[in-house]
Amino acid sequence: MAKTILVVEDDVDLLDLYEEVLQANAYNVVKATNGLEAISKYKKAQPDLVVMDGNMSEMDGYEAFSKIIKIDKDARVVIVTGYSNSDPKSKKALEQGLIAIISKPVGIDTLLDVVKKYSLHKPILKNNI
Template sequence: MDYRKTILLVDDDVDLLENTAFMIKGMGHDVFTARDGEDGISKYKDVKPNLTFMDIRMPKMDGYDAFFKIKQIDPAAKVILITAYNQDEKKYLKAKSMSLLDSIPKPYSFETLEGIINKYA
């Protein structure tokens, strides 16, 4: 059985993106990154990840809108939203109704990421 998973990280914070990618690679998984929602959608189509972590507040397209588009492409997509801010309740409830797996606050720990990957991917 192959425990190696493909993980997509979408965040406009380059330092956080690189640090998170490093942590997840250290767990033995393949990691792809994108710096905004539009790029995240494009990468999702290319790599078809087992799990996607996506920041909510980003330029060009926020994480909610990118999530909605990804779910149109792949209704079975597994997405975790990440935020350091209060959530837009209306968009959050819509996302939950479209099978959003979870949302986690920034900053997050290695243990939190590992637990989510083990649970959902």
């Protein structure tokens, strides 16, 4: 069964590129362009992995992650950012259970490696969201 990846990126061209690459590699893709939309789509899709931009309008990736992890403590989320891992937001998110922070720019090979590595084992939710 194909893994479902929620990709959250406010750059629509980049979002479409990620979708195209992931679909070509047999992943189901759900797209969102901001943190608020990501939370809504997470609840509906229950993806195996979320790959999310850290810096977006309306709600950034870090705030969206903190809300997603409250909905599903086993959520597997990777944030893509131009900031360092020692940034206070990054440190806090890692302490809350963020599985990885990937530095921009993200090439296609890196994207595929990250998705393959981190979408492996997502427990089935016991409660409906």
